Amino acid sequence: MSTVNRQILLNAHPVGDLKHSDFKLVEAPMPTPGEGEVLLQTMYLALEPAMKGWMENRADYVAPLAIGDVMRGYGTARVTESNNDRFPVGSVVSGGLGWQEYLVTDGKSVPIQVLPEGVDIPASMGVLGVTGLTAYFGLMEIGKPIEGDTVLISGAAGATGSIAAQLAKIAGCRVIGMAGSAEKCDWLTGELGLDAAINYKIEDVAARVRETCKGGINIYYDNVGGEILDIALNNLADYARVVICGGISRYNLTGEIPGPKNYFNLVFRRSRMEGFIVTDFASRFGEASAILLEHLREGRLCHRETITDGFENMPNALMSLFTGDNIGKQLVRVSE
């Protein structure tokens, strides 16, 4: 067994694109569990675009990250030593483990939850984790789909977008997804059963949105911001709902980032643009998880994970979200 605990720290608040020098891989001593504590060995860590905002301290809904802090992140781990009956050796837990190979907790200092036996661990970190909940509450509570609605989704082959898109199909909507490769678009209209897909990297997005959303967009579920948000605002139906879930096109820009110049169309189309933070719905996570699990079991919901091996590849895996290399949820397998 290892005697060192590899950690990745915030080395610099990023400016513009993420760089390897924004991260620092260090070897800390292996921690030892005290009374009531357990030693966790990280299995998977999840990557999210929002992490860049955390690194920049641009996202003020979470505590600031200081230089030298272990990178913040959600993951699953195996209990390898235990002085706590609630977490027996061998059980698998999830929580905000941070970017490190090992962690000691009493279950409260870093809150963890035991995963049910036999659960699909990668799925538990995507469709059945915070990602699925984000898609669920964003679409159902902010978007409020009505049968027959036309729903446009950007980043539709991403972790959240792909689930939101399928939930909109389940709700009886016409769903058009936007993604950045032919492979992704094929996945959207194939396995996911969307009504149309737009490859924003090679197609004329404005023309294709007009063409595929003829009666106007009832719900725009936005993961990207920027020019595509403006095109969506330009094509709203009356009483449309614009769900602001992410803005990945903005995350790598510095200085003055342009806002949606067509926002005033919210008046002409008597429409609403609304943001949300999924943890505000924490009291309803149980209800939503049960619904997502049911959809999954009934085969109504596909999910996909892009899994990169090796703890040292965490920075690359995070960067890949911004170049759009991943399909579905991006994970790193830290140990088997």
Next chain:
Amino acid sequence: MSTVNRQILLNAHPVGDLKHSDFKLVEAPMPTPGEGEVLLQTMYLALEPAMKGWMENRADYVAPLAIGDVMRGYGTARVTESNNDRFPVGSVVSGGLGWQEYLVTDGKSVPIQVLPEGVDIPASMGVLGVTGLTAYFGLMEIGKPIEGDTVLISGAAGATGSIAAQLAKIAGCRVIGMAGSAEKCDWLTGELGLDAAINYKIEDVAARVRETCKGGINIYYDNVGGEILDIALNNLADYARVVICGGISRYNLTGEIPGPKNYFNLVFRRSRMEGFIVTDFASRFGEASAILLEHLREGRLCHRETITDGFENMPNALMSLFTGDNIGKQLVRVSE
């Protein structure tokens, strides 16, 4: 009695600031009422910033205006000849009369309503007209004020803003108004009883908003857009409502108009930005009018009109809205 009917036509779709050459004053023959028709002599015409959007055909929620069309506008008129028992000679009516001194209608070709005897006609065109209804539905239905909320209002000395501000006070909110002169600010904190006023032309708006909205803005009622909207977005409380009623700072700009660069704060503050068109609430105008009339009678609601004399001054009166010369509702008195 006159034998000509002066009309003001759209002469050019405006580009940038309104110019006198965008309008054309013509003398048309006096119209003659046929069977079932009445002849109306215009008394007052109302001016609204939205008219510029109509002239530009930027506002697509109304029918386009063609070059040579009589300018669109709302007004009050006296029935001077009548072949229709519903509208006896001497009665005062209101409706979309257009920019002209005389008009023939059967009450349907141009829908008109008889004003109750003894009504304050200028008030009927502001606080008790579409302006008051816009303030009411924008604040109450889109803003949804809760007692104790901090409400920030731009264009607060304008027709709609001044009523929305007072309705927010009546709802038990702390209300901060923004306006462009010391006289207007004095009116806001004096007669209107607002908690603070910000003179955006001479004060540091960002600093003053931070200072007067310490716990964050719960409702921002926006009549101006531009930089002030961005400052408001930067100072939202959680679960804030941004009511987009107008965007006068944008109306004279050409080319690419910047959008609110801080829109992503809607996510961090889990907030909502929403537009509306008052006519969507038409089925509830009666209810709202009764409430506004009650507030007025009980002395809870002040109103003010800026009245310019002379039909030929319509273009000047419209332009004055964009230089901020008016306080309250801008009207033109066309005849006594």
